[in-house]
Amino acid sequence: MAEFNFSKIEKKWQKRWNDEETFYVSEDPKKKKFYSLEMFPYPSGSGLHMGHALNYTIGDIIARYKIMQGYNVLHPIGFDALGLPAENAAIKEGTHPQDYTKNSIKNFVIQQKRLGLTYDWGRVVDTSNPDYYRWDQWIFLKMLESGLAYQKESLVNWCPECKTVLANEQVVDGKCWRHEKTSVESKYLKQWFFKLTNYADELLDNLDNMNWPETTKSMQKHWIGKSYGTEIDFEVETQTSKVVVVHGGNAEKDKDYNKHWMPWLKSELAKKNIDSKFPQMPVDSKATYEEWRKIFDKIKIDKNSILVGHSRGAAFLVRWLGETKTKIKKLILVAPCKFARVDYKKTFYDFDINSLVKDSVGEVIIFSSDNDENYILKSVEEYHNTLGGKVLELNGRGHFLIDKFPELLSEILAGEKWPVFTTRPDTIYGVTFVVISPYHRELKRLVTSDHKKEVEGFLKKLKSISEKDLADLEKEGAFTGSYAINPVNGEKVPIYMGNFVIADYGSGMVMAVPAHDKRDYEFAKKYGIPIKIVIDPVDFELNDGNLTEAYTGEGTLINSGRFNGIENEKAKEEITNFLKEQGSGKKSVQFRLKDWGISRQRYWGTPIPVVHCERCGVVPVSYEDLPVKLPKNVSFGEGNPLLTNDKWINVKCPKCDGKAKRETDTMDTFVNSSWYFLRYTDPHNNKEIFDKEKASYWCPPDIYIGGAEHACMHLIYSRYYVKFLRDLGLIRFDEPAVRLFHQGMLHGEGGDKMSKSKGNVVNPLDTISKYGADSLRLFLVSVASPDKDFDWSEKGIQGSFRLIKRIYDFFVKTKPGRTSKELELKMNNSIKYFGERIENFDYRKVTIALRELFEELSKEKEVGKKVLEDFLKLLSPFCPHIAEELWEKLGNSSFISTSKWPEFKEGELNQKAGVNLNSQVINYVLPIMRKLEGRGDKVSKVHLYFLPFEIGDLDKKRFEKELGKEVFIYSVQDNNKYDPQGRAKKAKPGMPGIWFE
């Protein structure tokens, strides 16, 4: 017997596939396409692991099956080559990330080729190649143009180990996802973001119609976390350190401008002990902004200041705030001017309203009057459009040259409105305190001097606690000293800082209803805050009229003023409406999903293509200048290596040619992996991101295979990209993959995770050397359904190896002859079964069926050539090398890999069934009847309900003879059948529904 030298066989066929480019494809509109996509790997130095092998095998089997079915199959691979580990290796081993990555990829390719995969090696995508990441930068610029990319100071997760910012998704239990022992810190940094939230609704709504695993969809739903509720404004009294009023003055005659309502206001403020300043500005028409500033800059302004500006003074304040970015509490513009009649426009009004003022000012209020000058009314509109805030129209006041101005005074004295988000507006009468997040940006403004120490002490304590412990921390906080007014009843409630409130969900502040919320209850108990029941706790145990825990159920409102007696669900709506009418609340939708922070302070990523100009600010790099290549010459250590290459950093501004510096943040690598599958369709295009026609021929991928750990991050980002590229008009579909499949986790022998430290890592290459790629492939899909976790088993792979060897031996010794009828039938059924199971990734069952089929086959003394060939074809997707070899041994010169999948013959299955139907039915019905009679039930008539196609084969007389009863036969479809007990619906092939009468 010939020796089974699998190693030689596999090398032979891998070489032939490679040399003849068997699996290279191109678009062919005449052919049906199939796109089988596997998640591309991060090329780590340690090479391919078993999880990769499983992932690729799953994709390869369906790809091979589809090829044999005559599809034009795109089955590509690439490398997610940018990322932290390469950089860490650079730091540790003194290599350069680029060299490290290149070597890793080389190594990966060699290993991948030994698995016998049908990859089109002409389409390899490498994200660390500037030819690839220039298109990442291109997309970034498009995002910027569309207003989807923006910069924001924001609270980020900072890993002190990586010296970089982590996405929420990259924080695991408060630890860095790469450094399991390093606690993530919170820190404010200016970051680039993509507006993921713009597509939040579509990301959520599409899920319902997607053929993705339910678990993944539900995880994404939860991740997006849409909740409906009400936003309610609570008036908060914050301290006002100072009121500064800047007068207007636009002509010589207005020299005494600092009169009208200003003296009146000054005395009113003095009465209330509020510090105020009314600086006198130069008012001649030639006076410049700079001259005004000289005077104004002498005044100390802080975050608790209120600035009031009239007319030209208003313009001055807006310009000043835009330039200095000073944070203040409130900005009040009275009849502000922007469009000047006279020619000193250049000296004073030549500025753009900086929209950032909106963020540095707590509240913007504009006073306007209908009978003011037209250019002022136009100005009001202009300011309001950019700064937002509220416009108060007071009719008949002209340009506000009036003696008293009580409306202004009350706005100065009015508390600020701080919104809270709640899903329980029905409980608003039960609010006994308000809680703000310790990380809220405006927290300090609420803390009064007598509570400063307490709050700061608590913040310090909070920092020292790792986030992991934070999760199961007791609810704790501190009183800020400030109070908020409940808009429904005017009650004054204390504002606490609390560790259980998340800064970037809702408004970072919540109304607390201890009687009806678990967290609020705990907090209130701890700090002795009153608990007010506003929903009648039905069937709830009270202790002395007090709750023993929060009542979160349904009920009727009590202690809720005019809303008493209303069911709480209904009250949600009514109270929201009431608040809306009152102007202190509205319906609101909140998402858990946040915008995607893409900034990384790291080297080995895609450079963000913008420069920071001293004069023009942030300026995008122009499209012609892409790619912004990563400089090779940098030094690695702590922090961002890009900061060490001055030559790269210092550039000219594309806009003004002045001095500018490159952005040194690079993009999150999830950016690279969000669209790579589109690039596969046109990987060498240097003119555009990809050819639209090519992309629309192949995409979307028909199946996408990868680990479930990507259910949220990668798969949400990728869905977002597809929607964005669609809206750019580049593609015409909505979701990145028609079907999604998650392979299971492969554990080491004994069930532990494979890890170096446990020493239970099984290397795919070792296994291939020992048992061959065919054995490995077969084992990987036969040990469990590919979407379930399973353990590596040395015995298991030996079992697979044995089967392959037996098949080989059988084919070597068997000479083609005739085929028995039974085998022919079995083969025919197998063809159908294999195909159906493969389509459903039920590979495990196929391998079982394969064993059974081979069992039948090997029992035969002789077998026809057709059946032998068909068997090899069925084997081929799983064990392609041995299939090719034996196929050749049968005298074929072409590849079995590209041969046609055998055809299933429809008739034969039913034919056999028909012959036996009558006796089958009798054997089925008789014992049931006997049993009934044995119990003493009397049976006189037997009604049988058959599937329509069975009716023709039935022998009623034979039934009556063998059953000894009167027999009635019906088709289940027959509307006139006699079926008082509804048994017809129980009918199955060969097993009619039965009713004994």
Place this chain on the structure above:
RNA sequence: GUGGGUGUGCCGGAGUGGUCAAACGGGACGGACUCAAGAUCCGUUAGCUUAUGCUUUCCUAGGUUCGAAUCCUAGCAUCCACACCA
């Protein structure tokens, strides 16, 4: 806490109302071959028994049904994900 899953013989794991004492693989045991081991092949693997029937089994307890591993209800166990989202 929320959402999702799972619970089958020594083990992994099929099985969605009757053909189920339950596929397939592994292990174990017995046999053939061999000086022997390995490989290969055959058989056994709930119990009583050796008939072809009975008894007990598919997490537990109920229920539906002529009939349940399969459907329903409750409970228990276990795994995964998210986790103080207002």
